[in-house]
Amino acid sequence: MTAEDPLIDDERITAFGRLVEVHARLERLLGRELEADADLPLSWFEALLRLARSPDGELSSGELSRQIALTSGGVTRLVDRLSTAGLVERRPSPADRRSQLVTITEQGRAALGRACAVHVRGLDEHVFSRLTDRDVRDLERVLDRLRPDR
Template sequence: MQEPPSEPSASVIRAWGRLIRAERTVVGRIEAELKSAGFPSLHWYDVLLELKRGPEGRLTPREIEEAVLFEQYNLSRLLDRMEKEGLVRRIPFPGDKRRQLIEITEEGKALQWRMWSVYAAAINRFISAKLTDNEAGQLSALMLKLIQE
Protein backbone atom coordinates (compact mmCIF):
# COMPACT_ATOMS: atom_id res chain seq x y z
CA MET A 1 0.00 0.00 0.00
CA GLN A 2 1.32 3.39 -0.97
CA GLU A 3 1.69 6.15 1.62
CA PRO A 4 -0.39 9.26 1.00
CA PRO A 5 1.63 12.21 -0.28
CA SER A 6 2.84 14.64 2.34
CA GLU A 7 0.89 17.86 2.75
CA PRO A 8 2.37 20.97 1.13
CA SER A 9 3.66 23.50 3.63
CA ALA A 10 1.54 26.51 4.56
CA SER A 11 3.88 28.82 2.63
CA VAL A 12 3.60 26.66 -0.50
CA ILE A 13 -0.20 26.66 -0.26
CA ARG A 14 -0.17 30.44 0.27
CA ALA A 15 2.16 30.89 -2.75
CA TRP A 16 -0.15 28.75 -4.89
CA GLY A 17 -3.23 30.77 -3.94
CA ARG A 18 -1.48 34.08 -4.53
CA LEU A 19 -0.13 32.92 -7.88
CA ILE A 20 -3.62 32.07 -9.10
CA ARG A 21 -5.14 35.27 -7.70
CA ALA A 22 -2.37 37.41 -9.16
CA GLU A 23 -2.83 35.89 -12.61
CA ARG A 24 -6.60 36.35 -12.53
CA THR A 25 -6.37 39.89 -11.16
CA VAL A 26 -3.70 41.23 -13.52
CA VAL A 27 -5.14 39.56 -16.62
CA GLY A 28 -8.61 40.79 -15.68
CA ARG A 29 -7.36 44.34 -15.30
CA ILE A 30 -5.50 44.21 -18.62
CA GLU A 31 -8.59 42.78 -20.34
CA ALA A 32 -10.67 45.62 -18.86
CA GLU A 33 -8.20 48.20 -20.19
CA LEU A 34 -8.37 46.69 -23.69
CA LYS A 35 -12.17 46.53 -23.57
CA SER A 36 -12.52 50.12 -22.40
CA ALA A 37 -10.30 51.19 -25.32
CA GLY A 38 -12.64 49.36 -27.72
CA PHE A 39 -10.30 46.46 -28.47
CA PRO A 40 -10.97 42.72 -28.53
CA SER A 41 -9.58 40.40 -25.87
CA LEU A 42 -6.01 39.63 -25.07
CA HIS A 43 -6.42 36.31 -26.92
CA TRP A 44 -6.75 38.19 -30.19
CA TYR A 45 -3.59 40.15 -29.44
CA ASP A 46 -1.70 36.98 -28.55
CA VAL A 47 -2.64 35.23 -31.82
CA LEU A 48 -1.80 38.31 -33.90
CA LEU A 49 1.57 38.72 -32.19
CA GLU A 50 2.54 35.09 -32.73
CA LEU A 51 1.52 35.27 -36.38
CA LYS A 52 3.48 38.49 -36.83
CA ARG A 53 6.55 36.73 -35.40
CA GLY A 54 6.06 33.67 -37.62
CA PRO A 55 7.97 33.14 -40.86
CA GLU A 56 6.33 35.35 -43.49
CA GLY A 57 3.58 36.10 -40.94
CA ARG A 58 2.30 32.52 -41.15
CA LEU A 59 1.87 29.61 -38.77
CA THR A 60 -0.07 26.38 -38.76
CA PRO A 61 -2.97 26.16 -36.31
CA ARG A 62 -0.88 23.68 -34.28
CA GLU A 63 2.02 26.15 -34.08
CA ILE A 64 -0.37 28.84 -32.89
CA GLU A 65 -1.74 26.47 -30.24
CA GLU A 66 1.76 25.78 -28.96
CA ALA A 67 2.76 29.45 -28.88
CA VAL A 68 -0.22 31.27 -27.35
CA LEU A 69 -0.55 32.08 -23.68
CA PHE A 70 -4.15 30.91 -23.25
CA GLU A 71 -6.21 27.75 -23.35
CA GLN A 72 -6.38 26.51 -26.92
CA TYR A 73 -9.74 24.73 -26.90
CA ASN A 74 -11.47 27.72 -28.56
CA LEU A 75 -8.71 28.58 -31.03
CA SER A 76 -10.59 27.35 -34.11
CA ARG A 77 -13.61 29.55 -33.36
CA LEU A 78 -11.35 32.47 -32.53
CA LEU A 79 -9.56 32.10 -35.88
CA ASP A 80 -12.95 31.99 -37.63
CA ARG A 81 -13.94 35.30 -35.99
CA MET A 82 -10.58 36.87 -36.76
CA GLU A 83 -10.85 35.77 -40.38
CA LYS A 84 -14.34 37.34 -40.65
CA GLU A 85 -12.84 40.60 -39.33
CA GLY A 86 -10.12 40.46 -42.02
CA LEU A 87 -7.29 40.10 -39.50
CA VAL A 88 -6.08 36.69 -40.68
CA ARG A 89 -6.59 34.48 -43.69
CA ARG A 90 -6.32 30.77 -44.25
CA ILE A 91 -4.06 29.67 -47.08
CA PRO A 92 -3.23 26.17 -48.36
CA PHE A 93 -0.18 24.49 -46.89
CA PRO A 94 2.42 23.97 -49.63
CA GLY A 95 2.40 20.36 -50.78
CA ASP A 96 -0.41 19.19 -48.46
CA LYS A 97 -3.98 20.12 -49.35
CA ARG A 98 -5.31 18.70 -46.09
CA ARG A 99 -3.39 21.26 -44.01
CA GLN A 100 -3.54 25.02 -43.92
CA LEU A 101 -1.55 27.99 -42.77
CA ILE A 102 -2.94 30.99 -40.96
CA GLU A 103 -1.53 34.28 -42.23
CA ILE A 104 -1.77 37.69 -40.58
CA THR A 105 -3.14 40.44 -42.82
CA GLU A 106 -2.11 44.09 -42.90
CA GLU A 107 -5.28 44.84 -40.93
CA GLY A 108 -4.20 42.26 -38.34
CA LYS A 109 -0.75 43.81 -38.05
CA ALA A 110 -2.29 47.25 -37.61
CA LEU A 111 -4.69 46.03 -34.89
CA GLN A 112 -1.89 44.29 -33.00
CA TRP A 113 0.15 47.48 -33.08
CA ARG A 114 -2.76 49.64 -31.84
CA MET A 115 -3.57 47.15 -29.09
CA TRP A 116 0.06 47.13 -27.93
CA SER A 117 -0.09 50.78 -26.85
CA VAL A 118 -2.93 49.96 -24.42
CA TYR A 119 -1.43 46.60 -23.42
CA ALA A 120 2.03 48.08 -22.73
CA ALA A 121 0.53 50.89 -20.64
CA ALA A 122 -1.45 48.30 -18.65
CA ILE A 123 1.67 46.19 -18.04
CA ASN A 124 3.39 49.32 -16.77
CA ARG A 125 0.44 50.25 -14.55
CA PHE A 126 -0.18 46.82 -13.06
CA ILE A 127 3.34 45.37 -12.93
CA SER A 128 6.10 47.95 -13.49
CA ALA A 129 4.52 50.38 -11.02
CA LYS A 130 4.53 47.69 -8.32
CA LEU A 131 7.81 45.88 -8.92
CA THR A 132 11.34 47.13 -9.41
CA ASP A 133 13.23 45.74 -12.39
CA ASN A 134 15.18 43.58 -9.96
CA GLU A 135 11.98 42.23 -8.37
CA ALA A 136 10.49 41.58 -11.82
CA GLY A 137 13.64 39.65 -12.73
CA GLN A 138 13.38 37.59 -9.54
CA LEU A 139 9.69 36.89 -10.17
CA SER A 140 10.44 35.90 -13.75
CA ALA A 141 13.17 33.50 -12.60
CA LEU A 142 10.84 31.95 -10.00
CA MET A 143 8.01 31.52 -12.54
CA LEU A 144 10.47 29.89 -14.95
CA LYS A 145 11.34 27.34 -12.25
CA LEU A 146 7.65 26.47 -11.97
CA ILE A 147 7.12 25.91 -15.68
CA GLN A 148 10.25 23.89 -16.36
CA GLU A 149 9.91 20.12 -16.27
Protein backbone atom coordinates in the same frame (compact mmCIF):
# COMPACT_ATOMS: atom_id res chain seq x y z
CA MET B 1 -0.67 24.36 10.26
CA THR B 2 -3.86 22.83 11.48
CA ALA B 3 -3.93 19.57 13.38
CA GLU B 4 -6.66 18.12 11.14
CA ASP B 5 -4.81 18.43 7.84
CA PRO B 6 -1.32 19.92 7.86
CA LEU B 7 -1.29 20.41 4.08
CA ILE B 8 -4.14 22.95 4.19
CA ASP B 9 -1.63 25.59 5.26
CA ASP B 10 1.22 24.34 3.06
CA GLU B 11 3.18 27.33 1.75
CA ARG B 12 3.38 25.78 -1.74
CA ILE B 13 -0.41 25.75 -1.99
CA THR B 14 -0.51 29.34 -0.75
CA ALA B 15 2.19 30.50 -3.21
CA PHE B 16 0.46 28.84 -6.15
CA GLY B 17 -2.86 30.31 -5.05
CA ARG B 18 -1.31 33.77 -5.10
CA LEU B 19 0.00 33.15 -8.61
CA VAL B 20 -3.45 32.10 -9.80
CA GLU B 21 -5.09 35.06 -8.05
CA VAL B 22 -2.67 37.59 -9.58
CA HIS B 23 -3.04 36.02 -13.04
CA ALA B 24 -6.84 36.17 -12.88
CA ARG B 25 -6.82 39.78 -11.66
CA LEU B 26 -4.38 40.93 -14.34
CA GLU B 27 -6.21 39.04 -17.07
CA ARG B 28 -9.47 40.78 -16.12
CA LEU B 29 -7.90 44.25 -15.83
CA LEU B 30 -5.75 44.07 -18.95
CA GLY B 31 -8.50 42.38 -20.93
CA ARG B 32 -11.01 45.10 -20.04
CA GLU B 33 -8.52 47.79 -21.05
CA LEU B 34 -7.77 46.14 -24.40
CA GLU B 35 -11.47 45.80 -25.16
CA ALA B 36 -12.30 49.37 -24.12
CA ASP B 37 -9.31 51.22 -25.59
CA ALA B 38 -8.26 49.04 -28.55
CA ASP B 39 -11.52 47.19 -29.32
CA LEU B 40 -9.61 43.91 -29.19
CA PRO B 41 -10.36 40.98 -26.86
CA LEU B 42 -7.36 39.64 -24.95
CA SER B 43 -7.54 36.27 -26.75
CA TRP B 44 -7.38 38.06 -30.12
CA PHE B 45 -4.43 40.13 -28.91
CA GLU B 46 -2.55 37.03 -27.82
CA ALA B 47 -3.16 35.22 -31.12
CA LEU B 48 -2.13 38.26 -33.18
CA LEU B 49 0.98 38.77 -31.05
CA ARG B 50 2.04 35.13 -31.50
CA LEU B 51 1.53 35.39 -35.25
CA ALA B 52 3.37 38.71 -35.55
CA ARG B 53 6.35 37.32 -33.62
CA SER B 54 6.58 34.18 -35.75
CA PRO B 55 8.61 33.82 -38.95
CA ASP B 56 6.72 35.32 -41.88
CA GLY B 57 3.86 36.26 -39.54
CA GLU B 58 2.29 32.83 -39.78
CA LEU B 59 1.80 29.63 -37.82
CA SER B 60 -0.03 26.40 -38.40
CA SER B 61 -3.34 26.16 -36.59
CA GLY B 62 -1.85 23.37 -34.48
CA GLU B 63 1.17 25.43 -33.43
CA LEU B 64 -1.04 28.42 -32.63
CA SER B 65 -3.21 26.11 -30.53
CA ARG B 66 -0.16 24.89 -28.58
CA GLN B 67 1.18 28.40 -28.02
CA ILE B 68 -2.03 29.89 -26.68
CA ALA B 69 -3.27 26.77 -24.90
CA LEU B 70 -6.57 26.33 -26.70
CA THR B 71 -8.08 23.18 -28.11
CA SER B 72 -8.01 22.78 -31.88
CA GLY B 73 -11.73 23.62 -31.91
CA GLY B 74 -11.11 26.71 -29.80
CA VAL B 75 -8.40 27.91 -32.17
CA THR B 76 -10.64 27.22 -35.16
CA ARG B 77 -13.38 29.43 -33.69
CA LEU B 78 -10.86 32.11 -32.71
CA VAL B 79 -9.30 32.14 -36.19
CA ASP B 80 -12.79 32.25 -37.73
CA ARG B 81 -13.54 35.44 -35.79
CA LEU B 82 -10.13 36.97 -36.57
CA SER B 83 -10.57 36.13 -40.25
CA THR B 84 -14.07 37.62 -40.38
CA ALA B 85 -12.62 40.81 -38.86
CA GLY B 86 -9.91 40.86 -41.57
CA LEU B 87 -7.07 40.47 -39.07
CA VAL B 88 -5.78 37.09 -40.31
CA GLU B 89 -5.94 34.95 -43.42
CA ARG B 90 -5.93 31.18 -43.75
CA ARG B 91 -4.48 28.95 -46.41
CA PRO B 92 -3.71 25.27 -46.72
CA SER B 93 -0.25 24.26 -45.56
CA PRO B 94 1.96 23.25 -48.49
CA ALA B 95 3.60 20.64 -46.24
CA ASP B 96 0.34 19.06 -45.07
CA ARG B 97 -2.94 19.83 -46.86
CA ARG B 98 -4.89 18.71 -43.77
CA SER B 99 -3.35 21.58 -41.83
CA GLN B 100 -3.93 25.29 -42.30
CA LEU B 101 -1.53 28.18 -41.98
CA VAL B 102 -2.79 31.32 -40.27
CA THR B 103 -1.17 34.59 -41.35
CA ILE B 104 -1.56 38.02 -39.79
CA THR B 105 -2.76 40.66 -42.27
CA GLU B 106 -1.68 44.30 -42.50
CA GLN B 107 -4.98 45.20 -40.86
CA GLY B 108 -4.13 42.71 -38.10
CA ARG B 109 -0.70 44.27 -37.63
CA ALA B 110 -2.26 47.74 -37.36
CA ALA B 111 -4.80 46.53 -34.77
CA LEU B 112 -2.01 44.80 -32.86
CA GLY B 113 0.10 47.97 -32.88
CA ARG B 114 -2.74 49.98 -31.35
CA ALA B 115 -3.40 47.22 -28.81
CA CYS B 116 0.28 46.96 -27.83
CA ALA B 117 0.29 50.62 -26.81
CA VAL B 118 -2.76 50.02 -24.60
CA HIS B 119 -1.29 46.80 -23.21
CA VAL B 120 2.09 48.33 -22.35
CA ARG B 121 0.34 51.19 -20.58
CA GLY B 122 -1.70 48.67 -18.57
CA LEU B 123 1.34 46.53 -17.78
CA ASP B 124 3.20 49.58 -16.51
CA GLU B 125 0.25 50.66 -14.36
CA HIS B 126 -0.75 47.27 -12.93
CA VAL B 127 2.54 45.36 -12.85
CA PHE B 128 5.84 47.09 -13.48
CA SER B 129 5.17 50.24 -11.45
CA ARG B 130 5.00 47.97 -8.39
CA LEU B 131 8.28 46.15 -9.06
CA THR B 132 11.93 47.12 -8.85
CA ASP B 133 14.30 46.33 -11.71
CA ARG B 134 15.62 43.45 -9.66
CA ASP B 135 12.07 42.16 -9.06
CA VAL B 136 11.51 42.14 -12.83
CA ARG B 137 14.73 40.18 -13.46
CA ASP B 138 13.82 37.72 -10.71
CA LEU B 139 10.29 37.31 -12.06
CA GLU B 140 11.61 36.67 -15.57
CA ARG B 141 14.08 34.11 -14.26
CA VAL B 142 11.46 32.24 -12.23
CA LEU B 143 8.87 32.25 -15.00
CA ASP B 144 11.43 31.03 -17.54
CA ARG B 145 12.24 28.09 -15.26
CA LEU B 146 8.54 27.17 -15.17
CA ARG B 147 7.98 27.32 -18.93
CA PRO B 148 7.58 23.92 -20.52
CA ASP B 149 10.07 24.59 -23.32
CA ARG B 150 12.95 25.44 -20.98
